[in-house]
Amino acid sequence: MDDALIEKLGILADAAKYDASCASSGAKPRRGGTEGLGSTTGAGICHAYTPDGRCVSLLKILLTNHCLFDCVYCINRRSSNVRRARFTVAEVVDLTLGFYKRNCIEGLFLSSGIIRSPDHTMEQMMLVARTLRRDHGFAGYIHLKTIPEASPWLIEQAGLWADRLSINLELPTDHSLKAFAPEKNGGTIKAVMGQVNERIVEAKEERRRFSPAGQSTQLIVGADDATDRLVLETSGTLYQRYGLRRVYYSAFSPIPEASSVLPVKPPPLQRENRLYQADWLLRYYGFTVEEIASGGEGGMLDLGIDPKLAWALKNRERFPVDVNRADREMLLRVPGLGARAVDKILSARRHTRLRMEDLGRLSSGLRRARPFLIAADYHPVGGLTDRLDLRQRLVTPSRQLSLF
């Protein structure tokens, strides 16, 4: 590894960092043995965290940041003056193996700007994955960002080598896509998602390996005027129709070399956070998009409180909930109770009638849950849920008196 390669690594890691996805989970167990290298265990590992709080799990780089496309939100668009660089296939392979051997990463997340043509670019990316797997017996995680404009045969090949394929939708409506990413097309992107989903499902049924950790996508939030409701409806459709494992939300963040078409002020990062919380409610807590959106105003989520609490405050008549009687579905709707805490409650209450003290050991979110609960020794007097200042009481952290 010489200085020139380190310099390129700097450019092409910088160029790749706006993709939010980093997960290395969901792969089938695999090991490289004495001739190969590496293993996947199913659960991902975060090998470091950067000061933006994000996890470093995969070597996330672009093959090149030269690009013929002109997507305004992207630092690598052809009209940007950013510094350009390009890896060879062998260089990416060497970097991946070198960092993997030092236990810095779980594997590779490879994406690329479009050079020459989508097919040419996708084939180069596929060659990286193929070389790692076939020539080096690499058994670590490989995530390939799929270029939706590439020919279908390349997707069929990519799925042989990758643990996960992803196709970024980037913007929730065709209208925004047309305005901000002139070379992209919503229909093409969804067709590829459909193709990938079909192959993944078939391979699973036929016990073959094809992108075993599924597919994911990313939506950029705050670059266009789409509401949270619209974003969540898009996600809901993607989960249902294309069996996506994850939809990542990336709050549009200022980039060097920004285009003049973009909003001057980036959206609050909190918006991205609330969308992730809402996404979880959608997938694991039995909420509908309609219910989640009803917690906010005008199709936007409440930035001040989490979407579950927001929903609960607008549906106070459904509370308090008796932890010793309520079913799982209703317990999951109690603010402050996570899915693990709910399962522990269900298992523990078979043996004993739960009191507040018990709940304190079962859940770490009791302070927020308290007004919405009934326990064996606790019944909120006069209906705490009716208090108008409930929201204030829950959001301002209880402060201790300072002594002089």
Added chain:
Amino acid sequence: MHTITLQEGADLDGFRRAVRRLTAARTAPEEVLWSVGAPSLFGDDALASDADAPVFLPQAVGPLIETVVCHGDPERYALLHRLVWRVLNGERALLDQHADPLVHRLERLDKAVRRDIHKMHAFLRFRALPPTAPGPEGGERYVAWFEPDHHIVEAVAPFFVERFESMVWTILTPKGSLHWDRRRLMTGPPAERPDALAHDRVADDRFAEGWLRYYESTFNPARVNPTAMRAEMPRKYWANMPETAAIPAMVRSAPARVQAMLEAEAAIPRRRMPEKAVAAMARQAPESLADLNRLIQRSEPLVPGATQAVLGEGPEGAAIAIVGEQPGDQEDRDGRPFVGPAGQLLTAALEEAGIDRESLYLTNAVKHFKFVQRGKRRIHQSPTAGEVKHYRWWLMTELGFVRPRLVVALGATAALALSGRPVSVLRERGPMAFDGWNGFVTVHPSYLLRLPGDEDRRRAQAEFVADLRRAAALA
């Protein structure tokens, strides 16, 4: 009162033996004092019996004990003994009672150990050592220094062995060490931090230096959030992670970098718009059959087996294209379609029907021979529906170049590939509209080869020839 002394660290064996004896002697937890020191001692003679009968515990208890003995808490053995005692005295389902104070405490110890193991898997860094002598495989050796909170050195070993089985490596910690020579795992005594792993020695390993650059570059200064970082990567780990040396400067310079981005005016592109390249980008599809074939040849088989891709054969512009299932054993060796026994039968039937084989375009739905090896024989395997779809785009693009007036599907696989749905050949044989093509379905000649009776075979063969005549008439 009994005093039981176990070995330093995670003495699972000692604890197991002690529990067996304590259980046999019906000794209650209140009567036992646990301590640590080498060698393990079981105190008085009442317990030093040979009552080593296994104790039967509910399934979840064993794994919990294995984890909790790794904890550094001096009370761990006493707590576990209380758990075993209660489980054996009427509370079999105790572990379900997550709100019970003892269970709650043990769960927290369990969680702390698991977290420690997970963080060691994650945050340990190997450094490549310069080869001192020509060892195995070029003498590449890796060494790591790590300081775990708990006694987990042996618990993490399987992970590192599995992942880095092909490397020679050493892991040193103040709680013990591990060495793997590509065949055997050796455990060793506690170690001290070796000089070679000091922070200022990064330059000895260019990859360590490259990693530092990667870490700095993947950070987005517009989203600086050190609290979130520290929650997952507490400071205590930083000393052994070379990349963390860059953190203070990264955090310090972040606000200025963001301010500069916000203030910068949208710049005018310095380079000309690459009009030609943008226009050329759209011309990526293969422009000829030869182009397509090159692409198929350099691609990986999408079925297991196959030594080479077997491409279609015949003139472009042929009136009829015949599509079979996949190349067989002979085709895979020769690299040509329909040259094996089924192909010879097809040639004979075509002759009988008065059709010139040379005038046809012959190809397969799947371009590779799928087989399993049994001894010296390579046994044909039918491609699955999913595998057929992997090849579909190639087939359809191929037909697009040949532009036949009629596409004849031989057998169910070809019919599936062409129509996109499962087809029952015997029931639906005859004309059929394929995806954009006039089509015709008939049996695959290998079906004729498999028919047992001579009479049946003759009749089926006559029907096959009749089908070919009909198809030729349609074209």
